[in-house]
Structures are given as C-alpha cells and as structure tokens.
Amino acid sequence: MIAINNLTFEIGARALYDEANWHIKPGDKVGLIGANGTGKTTLLRMIVGEYTPTSGTISMAKDIKIGYLNQDLLSYESEKSILHVAMEAFERQNQLHTEIENLLKKMETDYSEELINKLSDKQSEFEALDGYSIEYRAHEILAGLGFDDEQQTRKLSEFSGGWRMRVMLARILLQAPDILLLDEPTNHLDLPSIKWLETYLQAFEGAIVIVSHDRYFLDRVINKTVESRKGKLTLYAGNYSFYLEEKALRNEIQAGQFKNQQAKIKQEERLIERFRAKASKAKMAQSRIKALERMDRVDDVDDDNPTVNFSFKFSKQSGRHVVRMEHITKSYPGVPILSNANGVIEKGDKIALIGANGKGKSTLLRIIANADKDFTGKTETGHNVSTTFFAQHQLEALHLENEILQELQAFAPKHTETELRSILGCFLFTGDDAFKKIRVLSGGEKSRVALAKALTADANFLILDEPTNHLDIQSVNILIQALQQFEGTLITVSHDRYFLDSVANKIWYIENQEIKEYPGTYQEYEEWQSKRPVVKEKQTVQVQPKKEESKKVVPAVNEVADRNKQLQKLNKELESLEQKVTKLEEELAAIEKVLADQVIYNNPSKLKETNDQYNRKKGELAEHQTKWEILAEEILVLGN
Structure with a gap:
C-alpha cells in the first residue's frame, strides 16, 4: 500500500531519519x-508529500486516497454551516447535485431529448454514488462527534478551534479514504466522542496510522505499533500494551547480550595486555586486536522511562475537609450548569471530574478554585488549605524572557537549584535545556514548564484542568508518577483515561445539574456505568405546548429571542476582543524586535522604558485572552 525504503530526512546537521524502512x-x-x-x-x-526526504523513497499507488488530520486544520475558515463543511467531503456528489439542479432549471423551458438523457445520466451516477444519503451520513458522523441538530446548522466560524477540528475530522471520515493519517485525533475530543471514534475506527475497513499520546485509545484501535526512535522505525506486531511487553523482553535480551559481550571484550583486552610485550605472542596479540576492532558492538539499553526522583514539599497539612460546597447554582444565560448542587472534597481525595464538553467541568473547577464567584450558594475552604490551580491559559503567564530554571526559581525560592534541576529533568529538560528561554519553547514544552511550576508550589491541594494536553506518553507517565507520590489532595479534568485510572481514587460527574460521586477508580466506574440503566437528563429546552395551552408560547418565543439577542451581543464583544488581542500581539512582536537589537542596551533609560512597556502590554494581553476564553465558553454554552 505504502512502502518506505531507506528513508533519510535531515534538518541541518541532524538526521531525523536515517535509512528507515516501513511497509x-x-x-x-x-x-x-x-x-x-x-x-x-x-x-x-512526508507521506502526503508536504516534505521531501533527503534520500530514500516513499512509494504508493497513484490512485490511493489519503485522509490526513493535522493540527494545521485549526486555521480553516468558512462562513458556511458545519454540516455544509462536512459535506464538502463528497466532491463528486456535490458537483453532480449542482449539475442536476441546473438541468432541472433548464428543463422548465427546454424539453429536448438530449437534455433529458443528460439528466438521466447524471441522476444515475448520483444514485450510484449514494448521493441521496450523504446528508444523513454527515449528520450521523457529526452527531457522533458531539454536534446536536441545532449546532450542525451554525457557521463554522462561530466555533472555537477544538470544535472546528472535530468538523475537519468529520469531513475526513466522510471521504472514506483508503488510509487515514491521524495526528493526535483525541486532543480536542471529550470522553463520549473519543469512545465513538474508537468504535468507528475499529470498524473502518481501510488502513490507519495514528499518532497519539492516549494509551487507552491506541490499545482499542490499533493492531500494530511502530516506534520512531534514533532515526529508525521499529515494528511491533500488536497494540500499545503488546509493544510495552515486547519491548521490555527485547531490552532484556539486548541487556544480556551487551553484558556478555562486555565480559568477552574485557577478557580479550586482558589477554592482549598479557601477550603484547612477549615477542613470541606479539602476532597473536595483533590478531586479537583486529578481531576486537571488527566486532559488531551491541549497544547498552537506554532508559526511555525516566522516573520521578523528587518528593513534594508543603509546609502544612490541611484539615480533614478541604472544600465544602453547599446549594451551588450556576448558569449561563438560558443554560443551567449546576442547580442546588452539593459536594465535599476531603483530605487525601484524588478526584477525576469527567463528562462531556459543555457539562460544566471547567466551570466547577473555577468555582472550587475561587476563580469564579458568579454563582449562588456557598463554598468553604478548609483549615490550612493551600491551593495551586493549573489551567491551559496559565501557559500565557510564563515570563517569556526568563530561562526555564529562572522561571522555577522565581516561583519556588525555597527549593535548591539541585532540586529544581531534578524536577526539570523529570519533565525532560536535561543539561543545558534548563537555560532555554521560555519564548523559544513549543506549546508542549511550555505546558511541561507550567506543570513543573505547579508541582513545586507549596500547595497541599492541586486543581488541574486538562494537564495532559500537549504531553507525550513519556511526560504523561512522569506526571502520573509525581501525582501518585503526592500526599495531598487533588481534583483533575482530563480526557486521558489511562491518566485518570492511574491517579484517581474517586470519580465525580455532573448529572441533572448535580455533582455525583463514584467511590472508586476510573476503570471501576466504567464497569459500573456500563451496567447502569440510562439516566434521563432534565430537559433544559422549552417543550412545544398543546393547542389549549397556546398562550404559553409567548414566553418561549421571548426566551429564544432574548437568547439570540444575548448571543449577538456576546459575539460582538468577542469580535472586539479578538481585534484587541491581535493588535496587542503585533505590538509585542514589534517591542521584541527592539529588545533583540543590541543598540538599546547602550541606553539604560530607554531599555527600562521599553521593558516597562513590554511588561504592561504583556499583562494587557493575558487579561484580554482570559476574557476571551470566558466569553467564548459563554457563547458556546448559550448556543447549545
């Protein structure tokens, strides 16, 4: 299907791939x-032809149809409905549909046999391509990815990046390609959508290549694993769990071979040293030296799984009750999130807060963290509770001009440099990496720095909102080890089920606008949930009144009108914020160019003035981005 032979790809002096092979x-x-x-x-x-190999070949059939999901698709723009965008997958059917419509219009005045035959041919081809069911298929896939009927009629431009990515995934799935290339497909999906995608891919008849850090997802979908390591591609004939077992076995064999070879080498070296000085044995010594030089050396096994070798420090233990919530009611315009909800977090709880997007998970975390006070009811933080709240927007709070180590030192001055370097090492920042500037880091690297900061805080209560986003499997494993050693209390939202199953001892979920609790691990919760009768959620929309109750229609219509009016107002505010954010980003980029010029450092007063301006603009940008996120979530909830 696709043959990769002796593939080499170089970036500068570094070979990312070195004569790699894979079919x-x-x-x-x-x-x-x-x-x-x-x-x-x-x-x-390289497979889709965007990059060209330095040497080697990637060959495939000319008519092979490839569906490629990548993070660049987040930038796709359209003012059309998401249903229309998804249906763009059916290029030929859409073309035929347009041609049929045009022919029907012509036939209003032209009844020629030629036109009738042409129409018949087009309709036959349209039917053969199953054109009459394409809208149903698009509806079905969009529904599986979490879009209800009303959302499917809304413009793509109204949705945030994560939801747009779902639309792009739907369009690719509808193309029914021969091979799917999926780069982190679960990044923007909630748990119900991930489970739906698993089922879909299990039944998919074509080939699939998935890049993902979600171990559970890989285990349920794949039947082979290919490891990219040290420029080579190594095939394992099973899913991710099989790969772990097989690799451990291969490493054990390699370690034994290395040990035996090293013992043989030392023995040979001792013999060479003994005989080198004797004239009668000199020829033998030279022969053994040459034999050693020709020997194929077995590499020692590298440890690809760093372990956490630091312990959390917090200066005081919390009381028994960490957070108590009573009669919490929270809603966005027209959309209830919590209604008279109660919950207690006790010392030592490690809680996974799960559920579909839009159920209010992040909102509940903000309430617990006292970051959202726009609700009715009461929250009470317990005795000696010290809190750290990690959320994705906090990546923007990192100081761009700081080195990684400086960033941690400023945040956690009680830790020694050795301790901080050890923590950074656990998060894969080793050696001189600790002196990299924050501004040159990728999104995933910034996420690791922000997590390292959170774990160095003097906090006995951690609130973590999607901490596994942008982390690879190694980094997720490190975070799991760290949290398993954490002796305090935590609550986390994540769509990574392996992570949840590894750290949580309680499950929280929001059902009928109440906080419900399951006292066990995520896997136990899943088993319990699969046997549980389906719970009917409270209706949050107006029910169509009967004829004799027609007078009640007016409030429902008014409510819809009020909601639409509120949506228009919020969208205008969002557009205004986007313009401000863009302007601030441009201004910051211009200031960074000034600061990058060595000339300014000859003028201390100008340097101070420019630095002050930079920090002021950066603060404004962070504030506007936070407002944008809150506003976008309100719009999303209101529109549902």
Missing part, C-alpha cells in the same frame, strides 16, 4: 509512537 499494508491499524522530536508528524507530512 504499510491494507487493513493495517498502526500506532506511530515515540518521544516528542523524533519526527512522527514529519513522517506523516
């Missing part, structure tokens, strides 16, 4: 894994 066969469902920076996304881009 993708029809029906293969492959997980492409490896640490960040090993070239997984680059390989997918």
